[in-house]
Structure formats: C-alpha cells, structure tokens
Amino acid sequence: MKNCTGPALAVVEKSRKVFVGSVDDEGWPAVKVMFFPRRQEGLKIFYSSTNTSSLRVAQYRKNPKACLYFYDGRFYRGVMLRGLMEVLHDQELKNSLWQEGDMTYYPLGPTDPDYCVLRFTAISGRYYANFASTEFIIE
C-alpha cells in the first residue's frame, strides 16, 4: 500500500464542494453535493452545517455509514473517504461554525433548532489518479 495521503489531502484542500454518500432505510445509496466542510482536520475529521429537518440527517441518525468524495476535474484525480457521520447539536460547536449569511438557511440564528452540525470521521480512503486507485487507512 503506497502512501498517497499527501496527494489525497492536496485534492481535498483544492475542492470547493464535496459529494456526500449515505445509505437509506431500504439499502439504496444516496448522493448529495455539499459546500466544502467548514472545519477540517487533515483527512480525518470534517465538520459541516446542515438543516436538522433534512432527509440526510434522518438517514445518518439511522445509519451513520457515510462517504465523502472529492473530485479534481482538471487532473482527473479523486479521493473517496469512508467513515461515520454524527449529527451534533452542541451549542458551542454550532456557534464556532456559524458564518455570515447563515441566516438564509437558519432564520433563528445560531440557536435555531433547525441548525445542526454533521461531523464526519474517516476510517479509510481511496485515491484515484492516472486510471488507477489506491486504498489507504486513516489513523
């Protein structure tokens, strides 16, 4: 297993959006685009804000298995991270991730009950480049 976490991190950090995968109640895969996570710790942890009432939150509460897919269209490179998604309501965390413009999505502000945080913790990943892919573990 070649060490490709450096190139993978480069693809992730260049991305402005992420395609988020989940599995629904009946075993169907689902994909949705999200803006690039608001806070990130390497390839391991990603935080995003979302609506508590969303379908995706309901899905992750039942089945936390998730993936994040980052894609560099210019150089045909991609990174897929497999991991678990948690739905968090910690007010301090919500405050720290709040951004100007969020009132559009959560009209009641940082304490809006419809505002919650998704935390993704990666377990493993796959890096795609030059028509081949390499699996890697994320410690």
Add this chain to the structure above:
Amino acid sequence: MKNCTGPALAVVEKSRKVFVGSVDDEGWPAVKVMFFPRRQEGLKIFYSSTNTSSLRVAQYRKNPKACLYFYDGRFYRGVMLRGLMEVLHDQELKNSLWQEGDMTYYPLGPTDPDYCVLRFTAISGRYYANFASTEFIIE
C-alpha cells in the same frame, strides 16, 4: 407530488458528468464520478462504458442498487435518480457505444474483455431546487 420531471431532465441534459453511488459488501456507500452516459432514454435508462475489472463492476454484480446524481452548480439544482445497475457484455451493444479514443481505456478494441457496459434503469428520483426537494416516480 408536483411534476418535476421536466426540470429534472433539463438538469440531467445540461450535465457533463454524473456522480454514481453504490453500496459495498459491508454496507458502506461509495461515490465515483463518471463521464456523462453515452446513451440515454429520458430519465429512465442510461448507458456508460467501464472497465470490467473495476471495483465498481464487482460491487454492482453483488448489489445492483445504485444512484445517479446530476448537479447544476450555477443554479444550485440537483437530480438524484435511484435504480438498478446491470453489467452487460453484449457485443452489439458494446460496438454501438464504442467511441474514438476508447483504445486508451480498452487497448484491444470493442472486443476487449475489459470493456463492458453499465446500464442503469431508474425507478424513482428526487429533484432539488430552491432549498427544497421533491420526490418523483419514473415510469
């Protein structure tokens, strides 16, 4: 249920790539980008070529549950189609989908055993626009 198959088809037809979802052996969701399908029948059927030896083909043979996700970044609209993915080796079909430049991926030409066709047949869909989404059935 509002009829949104018209706007959904418009998003699909404007897309140049598609994000394809699957579920692996251990129940993890997976996402990968693919070029826009080579042949399409409305929102119902999509054909793409791929490598027989790819991980994705192995996954779909075990679990055909799939989704296609099309995204219009300019107007924040998206379409997700749920359906079944088949792996086909019919030579006539393979010939009809063959394109110039495919030798890069399948050096032995249209009869290359590593060249196969993925056929996706949609069952239902979801259309995202203006921060809301609508589910629809595909007959």
